[in-house]
Amino acid sequence: MRITKRAATVALLTAATVALTGCSAAGGGTTGGDDAAACEPAEGKVDLTFTSWIPGIEDVVDVWNEANPDIQVAVQTGPNGNGGTYANFFNQLEAGNAPDLGQIEYDALPNFRVQDGLVDLASCAGVLDAKADFVDWTWGQVSFNEDDAVYAIPQDSGPMAMFYRADLFEANGIAIPTTWAEYATAAEQVRATGAYITNFSQGDINQFAGLVWQAGGTWFGNDGDNWNVDLTGDESIMVADYWQDLIDRDLVSTVPAWTTEWDNAYNTGAAWTWNSAAWGANSIASGAPDTAGKWAVAESPQWEAGDEASGNWGGSSTAVFTGSEHPYEAAQFALWLNSSSESLTMLNEAANLYPAAKAGLELPVLKEGVEFYGNQPIYDVFAKASSEVSADFVWGPTMTQTYNDVSDGFKSAVSGKGTLAEALTTGQSATIDALKAQSIPVKE
Amino acid sequence: MSALTETPTVTRPSRRAKNTPAPKVAKESPLSRVGAMTVMLVFTLYFLIPIWWLFIAGTKSSAQFTSTNPLWFADFNLFANIGNLVAYRDGVFLKWMLNSALYAGAGALLATLFAGMAGYALAKYRFPGRELLFNIVLGGVLVPATALALPLFLIFSQVSLTNTFWAVFLPSLVSPFGVYLTRIFASASVPDELIEAARLDGAGEVRTFFTVSVKLMFPALVTVFLFQFVAIWNNFFLPLIMLRDETLFPVTLGLYAWNSQVNQIPELRGYVLIGALLSIIPLIILFLLLQRFWRNGLGAGSVK
Numbered sequence: 165m166r167i168t169k170r171a172a173t174v175a176l177l178t179a180a181t182v183a184l185t186g187c188s189a190a191g192g193g194t195t196g197g198d199d200a201a202a203c204e205p206a207e208g209k210v211d212l213t214f215t216s217w218i219p220g221i222e223d224v225v226d227v228w229n230e231a232n233p234d235i236q237v238a239v240q241t242g243p244n245g246n247g248g249t250y251a252n253f254f255n256q257l258e259a260g261n262a263p264d265l266g267q268i269e270y271d272a273l274p275n276f277r278v279q280d281g282l283v284d285l286a287s288c289a290g291v292l293d294a295k296a297d298f299v300d301w302t303w304g305q306v307s308f309n310e311d312d313a314v315y316a317i318p319q320d321s322g323p324m325a326m327f328y329r330a331d332l333f334e335a336n337g338i339a340i341p342t343t344w345a346e347y348a349t350a351a352e353q354v355r356a357t358g359a360y361i362t363n364f365s366q367g368d369i370n371q372f373a374g375l376v377w378q379a380g381g382t383w384f385g386n387d388g389d390n391w392n393v394d395l396t397g398d399e400s401i402m403v404a405d406y407w408q409d410l411i412d413r414d415l416v417s418t419v420p421a422w423t424t425e426w427d428n429a430y431n432t433g434a435a436w437t438w439n440s441a442a443w444g445a446n447s448i449a450s451g452a453p454d455t456a457g458k459w460a461v462a463e464s465p466q467w468e469a470g471d472e473a474s475g476n477w478g479g480s481s482t483a484v485f486t487g488s489e490h491p492y493e494a495a496q497f498a499l500w501l502n503s504s505s506e507s508l509t510m511l512n513e514a515a516n517l518y519p520a521a522k523a524g525l526e527l528p529v530l531k532e533g534v535e536f537y538g539n540q541p542i543y544d545v546f547a548k549a550s551s552e553v554s555a556d557f558v559w560g561p562t563m564t565q566t567y568n569d570v571s572d573g574f575k576s577a578v579s580g581k582g583t584l585a586e587a588l589t590t591g592q593s594a595t596i597d598a599l600k601a602q603s604i605p606v607k608e
Numbered sequence: 609m610s611a612l613t614e615t616p617t618v619t620r621p622s623r624r625a626k627n628t629p630a631p632k633v634a635k636e637s638p639l640s641r642v643g644a645m646t647v648m649l650v651f652t653l654y655f656l657i658p659i660w661w662l663f664i665a666g667t668k669s670s671a672q673f674t675s676t677n678p679l680w681f682a683d684f685n686l687f688a689n690i691g692n693l694v695a696y697r698d699g700v701f702l703k704w705m706l707n708s709a710l711y712a713g714a715g716a717l718l719a720t721l722f723a724g725m726a727g728y729a730l731a732k733y734r735f736p737g738r739e740l741l742f743n744i745v746l747g748g749v750l751v752p753a754t755a756l757a758l759p760l761f762l763i764f765s766q767v768s769l770t771n772t773f774w775a776v777f778l779p780s781l782v783s784p785f786g787v788y789l790t791r792i793f794a795s796a797s798v799p800d801e802l803i804e805a806a807r808l809d810g811a812g813e814v815r816t817f818f819t820v821s822v823k824l825m826f827p828a829l830v831t832v833f834l835f836q837f838v839a840i841w842n843n844f845f846l847p848l849i850m851l852r853d854e855t856l857f858p859v860t861l862g863l864y865a866w867n868s869q870v871n872q873i874p875e876l877r878g879y880v881l882i883g884a885l886l887s888i889i890p891l892i893i894l895f896l897l898l899q900r901f902w903r904n905g906l907g908a909g910s911v912k
Contacts, residue, residue: 217865241854244868255758259762259770260765426875441870446873447876515873
């Protein structure tokens with residue numbers, strides 16, 4: 165009697181567990197592509213969700229919501245992309261509850277594209293026509309250089325220039341470098357005064373990629389079938405060897421970037437320049453407040469005298485996720501957000517975003533002198549730089565892994581073990597392995 | 609029957625006859641004592657210096673933060689910093705603290721109740737499958753919370769509960785370790801005779817539980833409460849995955865979100881520091897208040 169009862173209980177428990185497991189495994193997320201409706205305007209009121217981490221984005225969205233009662237956007241903020249929001253996007257795509265729109269930086273877009281996470285907006289009215297409104301290379305970043313497709317609307321960009329301590333250069337009679345060779349000479353002169361010309365960042369691999377971008381290289385390529393990984397091309401090695409030389413001769417400091425120690429180096433005049441993007445203007449202003457009025461911005465040093473090439477560091481776009489029920493309205497909002505002058509002005513004032521839209525480069529707010537930089541209209545330099553960024557640079561589908569591997573190698577190089585070029589070689593093979601492990605076709 | 613109390617042991621030297629040598633009483637040598645004290649002092653400093661640094665950092669304005677001695681005060685700006693923090697973005701920090709208090713406080717309370725009832729039932733009632741059930745629950749102790757976050761997200765997505773208060777609250781209500789602890793404690797400190805006496809007096813099982821057994825199990829329940837409170841307060845991965853709406857964040861996730869934007873909004877660095885300082889205060893207060901139960905609870909069941 166007892167045995168039968170107990171057996172029955174155990175059998176019941178087991179059956180219940182199996183049933184529950186069966187229940188929860190049902191219906192995985194939407195697969196990409198098959199349910200994206202043709203991009204048609206909807207009837208009646210539409211509610212969209214938008215995830216972004218731009219500070220002050222809520223105010224911009226409020227402006228849209230007031231003007232467009234039929235398309236209401238609910239914006240949600242959180243950590244930045246690499247701090248967990250990209251992982252959340254992937255989880256939400258898997259579960260089928262991704263937001264309609266999301267902020268995605270240019271170097272993360274290929275990852276989403278490869279996983280079929282983005283809607284091709286080319287079928288939405290008005291989107292392909294907007295191509296002319298944006299700086300060419302930014303459109304290339306969001307369309308992956310495909311002619312009839314576009315997967316996100318470019319929002320901002322990070323054309324690179326050189327922030328420098330005008331007062332210190334003048335006081336010590338050192339000429340402002342216009343080529344990298346002059347930069348190295350200036351580095352020696354600055355070192356002689358006891359300071360460093362700049363700090364080499366072990367962790368900002370996308371900054372290093374920007375320098376390679378300026379030199380004309382590209383780390384990835386895609387011919388439609390296979391990916392091509394080339395972290396060790398001629399331009400990359402040239403840039404790596406240049407900086408390795410400066411590190412070896414103790415002409416640059418190697419403090420980890422974005423730390424208080426790094427802020428302090430700029431604040432106390434221990435470092436005199438920073439090769440950075442347009443959005444970096446605010447970073448110096450906040451991190452080195454004691455040096456207000458003493459900085460200026462010049463074009464990036466060039467490899468050959470007379471060249472006009474610029475790199476890019478950062479920049480995001482607004483993408484529509486697969487599974488969105490209203491891609492047409494989402495595209496309308498994304499276009500407004502990234503090309504209307506009211507939106508771009510607010511984004512620049514709240515978050516120092518440097519627009520990717522051509523009209524944005526002419527905004528009145530960008531024409532003014534900036535007090536921290538001795539009232540120089542610094543954005544003129546960045547506008548010129550933006551026009552000089554090559555459209556040939558392509559990001560790979562696993563940039564987080566590439567950044568991590570190269571950054572590990574850079575950290576070793578900076579502490580004396582190995583060189584930057586070796587770090588790139590290690591990153592190259594690690595990236596190829598990672599792509600193969602995800603069954604992404606890659607050319608050897 | 610009283611709850612476990614510490615009984616002091618007193619040794620009296622026995623009366624000895626004349627001319628017999630005094631028995632050797634084992635005494636700690638001064639050297640060993642000094643050594644132990646030094647080690648404890650070093651570790652105390654090791655644990656307390658970061659908190660001291662945090663306090664100092666919270667009193668400094670951002671301009672002085674990098675340029676003055678990190679372990680001593682500069683200008684005292686603590687209250688100005690707190691004011692700025694609370695005013696930033698319409699007081700979202702206070703919302704986060706309230707959220708954390710709700711998730712952790714209410715969650716730990718209910719978790720303790722459930723774990724206590726489960727442990728009590730496993731200890732005091734005989735039913736088929738009891739040991740199997742207990743072993744399954746014990747297996748749950750081995751699974752880390754981070755491994756469960758993603759499956760929970762997928763399950764909650766199916767019932768459309770993600771990005772709500774319940775997304776973080778409901779998973780916080782389970783504590784396998786709590787069940788284990790309360791089972792051990794219940795079998796050690798709640799005598800069967802007392803329960804039978806209560807039954808004979810006509811009390812139902814639930815009434816017996818709440819009026820008699822809970823009071824006997826109190827140290828273990830408080831221990832489970834503290835464990836669960838800290839675990840929920842520090843549980844970071846689950847809110848990160850579940851929540852998108854900033855007003856639902858617990859304070860840990862909120863500070864992390866701010867910290868990830870420090871490059872774009874450098875003044876957040878100061879807010880993160882002062883926020884971190886304020887966020888450890890509830891935990892410190894809770895531990896100091898409930899400390900005596902914690903001490904008793906740790907020894908639960910070791911001495912009959």
